[in-house]
Amino acid sequence: MYIFVCEDSIDGIFTGIYDAWASRYGHVNIVLTTHTPDNYSLFEEYITVQTDYEKSAKVAHTLQERMGEETYQEICQAALALEADSHRQPIDKAEAIYKTVVLALSLTDAGRVMNYLGEPCVNRTFQLSRSTFNEAHHLLGFLRFQELENGILFAQIHPKNDVLPFLGEHFSDRLPEENFMIYDATRNLAVLHPKGKGFFITDTGELNQEMLQRLSPQELAYRRLWRTFFESIAIESRKNPKLQNQNLPKRFQRDIVEFTELPNN
């Protein structure tokens, strides 16, 4: 077996697919993974994949062309999903995507590959993709902006999967005339959107907490107004905190203003 170890990102995995193909070892003899092996086996050959944006772009282009936008999006969503820490899953994320792509390109209509849910690799890709999609969709609603003193709208999230590309696209379309920033505190990455322009994703390191404390003068008033609404809209005789927590999992609540303490000013 040849084991291609790639970086856990879309570009990493796509480069892995490119190298695996180019190696001509034959797909059945190749496994892709994003886990660095903890004990090397004598019978495997390990190949470290150097992420290469040109190779990745070539793979992306081919997939888009052959599969169509919708299926290509599913593949990307799967690549952005959180990979389990240890080898708890029967198939590694990168391997599932690789073999799904191999199957797709063997079909006359590559766009239909996600119908083959009986295939374990397609099934795993489908589950991963759904997990990212669901979390991204939740965050379209659960994300909260606060207005900083300098007029920037700032949001902080702690997602499991790498959902920033989706959020960036959605909110740039929705709020074209705002300067905003969405900060993924799990990964120290952020979407930056300057007013009237496209968005980009960047590495931020730790953020300057002091800047984030300086809110615009109206911010707390609107937050209070929102809480007023949030509380009065609930129907007393249907009160049901269990259902509330079931629908809005606790892990999201920490970043949602109506569930956190109001700072005293």
Next chain:
Amino acid sequence: MNTIQMDMDLFEKLTILSDAAKYDVACTSSGVDRKGNGRGMGNSVAPGVCHTFSADGRCISLLKILFTNECIFNCAYCLNSRDSDVRRASFTPEEICTITLEFYRRNYIEGLFLSSGILGSPNYTMDLIYQTLLKLRTVHHFNGYIHVKAIPGADPALVERTGFLADRMSINLELPTADSLQKLAPCKSRSTILKPMRQIQNRISDNKQELTVYRKAPRFVPAGQSTQMIIGATPENDFQVMSVAEGLYQKFGLKRVFYSAFVNVNGNSMLPALPGGPPLLREHRLYQADWLLRYYHFKVAELLSEDRPDFNIFLDPKCDWALRHLDYFPVEINRATYQTLLRVPGIGYKSAERIVKARRKNSLTFDDLKKIGVVLKRALYFITCSGKMMYRTKLDEDYICKNLMQDKTQIPRDIREGGYQQISFFDKELQTDFQLLT
């Protein structure tokens, strides 16, 4: 950025006018996908987005408010009726614009749901609503989702103008029969409700024509119209309620019918007291049946009849139907048509689609079904995979029924654990009652 006088006034108004709006049901899963237009703010996402969940566990996606609760009508079930002793308030159009925009840009909400009591006259009220929407759309370039109520008795021209600014319009049917309406809402009548409903329906279909001719024609109520009925305030049975809903879908082309479990807010003596709380389980069954009408090609006459006018409280309507039609089963997963699969308990319409696609490559096994998302503990009595059942089970009504009943999710957890008297009552009586039923 907008600045606003944030005196106590606005807090108080918002408290009063959101409190007064909370019994209306709305949902943004509208099927409208609208991209932003690069200016102002706002777009619309077809499957809808929940922004938060209130203490009653219901989704909040829209800023749901009344324009005013200074109402001249006297509907018996309503807290804002002119005879109630409640605090009164009205917004100005500008106030609504500011709150909507400021909430929207902070991503608190997906849009606005504006309803209203009747201030002065139906026309005066409808015009205020129109002015508010006009300001939002044209002055502030707000391009997000707006659901607005048409006021019964308002000038059709005003209703039409408003409809060109909204995504969805609704007029509440309020009660399932004209009799009940006359008794409890003497200022309203079936005709002041159905006439504008028809008008909106016709305008929507004309608009579809216009759009085929001229793609840039202004859009009229693109997310369609919806309505709402109050359940449990009046004596209608489920068969009557669902027949009305079916009629509204077929004859008025409604997008959604909402059912709202009656909450006795004002202790009016014409209304039931409901010591067990609002009839939530009944409401839940009606919504399940509504799904069966809209997504599963069921007819009301298949689910209920004059002799069996109410849903089984213990089983969801689809299981209940399946048990009474065992001759239809078992269904072979690898051959059955999509329509047939839709009728199997435990197979949702999405799973049915996936089955039809996935079986093209190779025959599906029970394990595959599980991965696809089929709820096997429900489906297993009704299906075969390549001729085999999952376990050896009898296709026998009593036997299957008993097993299905053991599945606690037949009564959703939130209702089971909601702490309502009516449910703890059911739970205790569940077994004995059920024996009586079968």
